[in-house]
Amino acid sequence: MGDAGRGLSRSQPGSRATLKIVGCRSGSLKITELIFGCHQLDFLEDMGQIGETRDLARKSGCGCGCKGGTKNWDASVSSSPEFVQELDAEVDRLMQSARELKSQRGRLYYALPFLG
Amino acid sequence: MLYPFSADSRQSFDILPPRREFDPPKTAPVSVHLTRLQSLVRVQQSLFFNPESGSFPTAIDWTSTVLATHLINYAQQTGDHRYFSHLVAFFHNQNVTGLIRQNYDDQLWVVLTFLRGAVYAAGHEPEWVGPFLERAAVFYDLASAGWDKRTCGGGMVWGRWARYKNAVTSELFVAASVGMYEAFGDDGMLENATLGWVWLKKSGMLNNEGLFNDGLDNECRFTH
Numbered sequence: 001m002g003d004a005g006r007g008l009s010r011s012q013p014g015s016r017a018t019l020k021i022v023g024c025r026s027g028s029l030k031i032t033e034l035i036f037g038c039h040q041l042d043f044l045e046d047m048g049q050i051g052e053t054r055d056l057a058r059k060s061g062c063g064c065g066c067k068g069g070t071k072n073w074d075a076s077v078s079s080s081p082e083f084v085q086e087l088d089a090e091v092d093r094l095m096q097s098a099r100e101l102k103s104q105r106g107r108l109y110y111a112l113p114f115l116g
Numbered sequence: 117m118l119y120p121f122s123a124d125s126r127q128s129f130d131i132l133p134p135r136r137e138f139d140p141p142k143t144a145p146v147s148v149h150l151t152r153l154q155s156l157v158r159v160q161q162s163l164f165f166n167p168e169s170g171s172f173p174t175a176i177d178w179t180s181t182v183l184a185t186h187l188i189n190y191a192q193q194t195g196d197h198r199y200f201s202h203l204v205a206f207f208h209n210q211n212v213t214g215l216i217r218q219n220y221d222d223q224l225w226v227v228l229t230f231l232r233g234a235v236y237a238a239g240h241e242p243e244w245v246g247p248f249l250e251r252a253a254v255f256y257d258l259a260s261a262g263w264d265k266r267t268c269g270g271g272m273v274w275g276r277w278a279r280y281k282n283a284v285t286s287e288l289f290v291a292a293s294v295g296m297y298e299a300f301g302d303d304g305m306l307e308n309a310t311l312g313w314v315w316l317k318k319s320g321m322l323n324n325e326g327l328f329n330d331g332l333d334n335e336c337r338f339t340h
Contacts, residue, residue, distance in 0.1 A: 079268045079336050080269075084269045086318070087270060087315055090314045094310045
């Protein structure tokens with residue numbers, strides 16, 4: 001199974017809700033600093049240019065203590081078709097297990113009764 | 117309305133609360149920890165929450181919703197129902213229009229707040245299950261747009277304007293998807309959770325201590 005149609009289709013905006021993200025088309029709002037968790041990120045963004053693929057987030061070092069192995073940090077994660085196929089196969093396997101579990105034991109978790 | 121909520125169905129909402137148990141150090145009895153917890157929540161709600169504005173004035177949107185989640189967990193754990201009106205005030209006054217424009221992790225924190233809120237309401241104030249679940253569903257739908265297959269085989273980008281794959285956002289997406297599946301029974305949500313978890317495990321961000329190193333840039337390299 002390819003990644004097209006994988007997962008999110010039934011839960012993406014627009015599929016069952018009418019809400020859609022509306023981008024800012026104009027304006028001059030400047031966000032100079034945004035604190036997210038323990039990472040401080042510096043932004044200087046013209047909202048009128050948002051929508052381009054530029055990556056404006058610049059991480060400013062390891063503010064959280066950086067526990068754990070760091071050997072991977074120079075590595076590059078695969079995004080090859082083989083990697084995607086590997087993901088799909090694993091998801092299919094787990095979903096199949098979930099379906100079997102559901103058929104054997106009824107509801108997997110605690111679904112709302114009115115959803116049937 | 118996004119989902120076919122009805123007054124009758126809310127009465128039978130049956131998500132069970134997490135089976136968390138206190139495991140305090142043996143040097144102090146549980147009652148001491150409970151008293152401390154009650155004091156902390158009292159301080160949080162008397163000094164840092166404004167019932168009139170329904171907000172935590174010194175907090176930003178995502179930390180506010182996390183504080184609300186703490187409040188719900190406290191109420192669930194202790195049975196102390198006195199702050200439910202604060203939760204309702206928070207619900208009515210949450211900065212929804214602002215959060216819609218914020219990053220996906222901010223939105224997913226909102227999902228977790230109101231999934232927990234719905235569970236608690238089901239046992240105490242069932243008329244609030246529907247509104248809380250609807251808030252969760254709106255923000256889940258918004259945040260789901262953050263799953264990005266264009267690079268690294270998947271993962272959640274931090275926000276619409278920050279394209280790197282963020283570990284916390286991806287983790288939140290898994291947790292929110294599981295919770296949404298538990299609430300709504302939509303297999304697509306379970307698949308989202310499964311895909312998110314499988315991708316996280318294979319992303320390389322999981323280190324040998326079981327912790328996630330954040331995150332991946334546009335070329336799928338670690339950003340630290």
